[in-house]
Amino acid sequence: MNVVVVGSGIAGLTAALHAHEAGHTVTVVTKGTLGDGCTPLAQGGVAGSYGPGDGPVAHAADTITAGAGLADPDAVDALVSDGAARIAELVARGVSFDHAEDGSLARGREAAHTHARILHAGGDATGAAIAAALCAALRRTSVLVREHAMLVDLRPHAGRVRGVALLTAEGPVELDADAVILATGGAGQLYAHTTNPEGATGDGIAAALRAGAAVADLEFVQFHPTVLPGIPVFLLSEAVRGEGAVLRDRDGRRFVFDSHPDGELAPRDVVARAIARQAAVQGTPVHLDATELGADTLARRFPTIDRVTRTRGHDWSREPLPVTPAAHYLMGGVITDLHGRTTLPGLFVVGEAARTGVHGANRLASNSLLEGAVFGARAAAALSEPWPPPHRTAPSAPGANPHPHDVSAPAFDRAALQRLLWDEGGLRRTGPGLQRALGIVRAWTVGTPPAHDVRTHEDRNLLLLADATLRAALARTVSVGAHHRDDPAPVPPIPAHPPILETA
Known part of the structure; x- marks a missing residue:
């Protein structure tokens, strides 16, 4: 099978290595250079190393508690059940986790964990150590890597995703594929203040939205x-x-x-x-x-x-x-099942771009690297399986679709968009503020991106995700987890997002 993996953080690299080891022909596409993105910036560790009195059951309980009750128990079970194997795999691929004085792995504790179960490498350089080891492992294979290639759109054909359209230094390029695995990260560049690198513009989620994939929980942004x-x-x-x-x-x-x-x-x-x-x-x-x-x-x-x-x-x-x-981190994204499969046959999504259901309304510290490793491997394992029909699907646009009044919008630039989302769609939100922001976002356009203009393509993606995020935040009228409403009068809650994609 010909597989294109877009993104080269822990989720994409894990998926690519597992797919290659399963005998597939793999191409890795990355907007920057191999190993760029959020993974090498991760100072925190990898949860899932259990000591006395701890184990997957306790880890799952902490994950569900931190997720404000909206985490999918089946997804959480997959995370904690597969965690030990993925951590052992990282060690085998060359990640040198820190050790205690007695020679055992040193376990740290972070917020909302009831036990010390987090591994670190280089003290506070865990992500960099993981990225370096996985990149080195990939370079030892025959996997083709295309750097400085931005995902522009997915290429559907006859109801199935059949490849990707890219923007490279040489111009537009199209790659055919039997399956596409998106591991493009989140959209921190929606906000004026973010820990994310400049390339975190939601390219994969936006491309999936344009292709008709279902998304959910975009209102849950962790600060x-x-x-x-x-x-x-x-x-x-x-x-x-x-x-x-x-x-x-x-x-x-x-x-x-x-x-x-x-x-x-x-x-x-x-x-x-x-x-x-x-x-x-x-x-x-x-x-x-x-x-x-x-x-x-x-x-x-x-x-x-x-x-x-x-x-x-x-x-x-x-x-x-x-x-x-x-x-810092987007809990929502493209809806997937427990193997990264989306509502579009042929399209897998893993890592921060995916809404697996693991994080619910608030991610538990140090679960993100583990999620990338676990679900990257799960997606690769499902590549050769028949695509099961979904039992239930969601519309491709999240939340309510209000029609805000006309507003006076300032001239568009990315900084103005980031300030707007920070002020009205950030840590604390109100209905009027979200409505105002949505009106401004809908008054902005970036036009047709020039053939070689990466930034305009990114701005188009950010505007699409800003619209979807604001609508999702408007639809969830009560505070839960990372989504906090400061409206003066309480309103009846809307139902929590169910596990929308269920496949056999």
């Missing part, structure tokens, strides 16, 4: 609580709080306990909103205080953070760091 302001912003790993760092207001008080009994180890959406709320009240940033950990521990456990913060003029062993939330 990482602790980011060091600057250009670019720099993420301060959840693991820093897991090791004992605390959040303080301008008076030195640990204010997060006002919002949740777990304080700094509460679910990310709770911590992020608490930080934003406190910063607005006091008119200055809140601070992450890691001084009690000491210079030696900080340098050993978090070498990347230690280096970057010192380069930016902060000695975090002596002074707390100013922090702010930033858009």
Whole structure:
């Protein structure tokens, strides 16, 4: 079978390696260079290494709790059941996870986990270690890699996805395929503040939407609580709080306990909103205080953070760091079954671009790398299977489809779109604000992208996803997980998204 994998993070690389090892002919397409994207930026680790008293059942319970009850139990079970095999595979492919003094794997704990079950590599360079190992493994194979090739659209034929249209340095290119696996990541560039790289413009989700694939849960955008302001912003790993760092207001008080009994180890959406709320009240940033950990521990456990913060003029062993939330992870995306299959035959989606149901309304820390490995392998395993008919499908557009009043829209540019989504579709949302934003988004157009203009293609994708995200946020009229509504009067809840795609 001829397989095209679009994206080269952990999900795409895992899918490509497994597909190649199963005997398929594989081409990997990536917008940047091999291994680019969010995976090498991941400071946090991989959940799923269980010690005494822990196991898949407890991990599943924590995942469902963090997901505010909207996680799909079957998807969560697949995640935790396959996790040990995928972690062992990463080790076999050359990922050197950190070890404790007794020689065992060192397990860390992060927010909303009830046990220490998270593996790290290089202290706070887990994603970089994984990306390097998987890229090296791929280079040892006959898999063809096309770098600097942007996905423009899917190529359907006779009711099945049959290839991809790309934009390369040489111009437009089309690749035929018996199956396409999208692993293109999320859409953090919708927001003015994001931990995502510049290429995270939702290309795969947008292409799937245009081809008619069903999507869900686009309103569930996770904002990482602790980011060091600057250009670019720099993420301060959840693991820093897991090791004992605390959040303080301008008076030195640990204010997060006002919002949740777990304080700094509460679910990310709770911590992020608490930080934003406190910063607005006091008119200055809140601070992450890691001084009690000491210079030696900080340098050993978090070498990347230690280096970057010192380069930016902060000695975090002596002074707390100013922090702010930033858009970090999209829980929704293209609806898939437990093997990455979508509502379009021939199209698989894995990683952050997929809505597997694992994360529900709020992702549990360090489940994203595990999800990419688990479902990348599952998609590759299903390549040769007949495409089962879906029992139920959803419309290709999420949520409500209101008709906002005419608005006066400023001239379009990406920065204006990002400010709009940050203000009205970010951490805290209201119905009027979402309606206003949707009206402006629908007044904006980018025209037909020039043949060689990557940025205009990206802007087209961002506008499409902004429209879909705002509609999904309008449709979910109550607060749950990462979706928070500040409307003054409560309104009846709409039903939670069911597991929409069910295949045998």
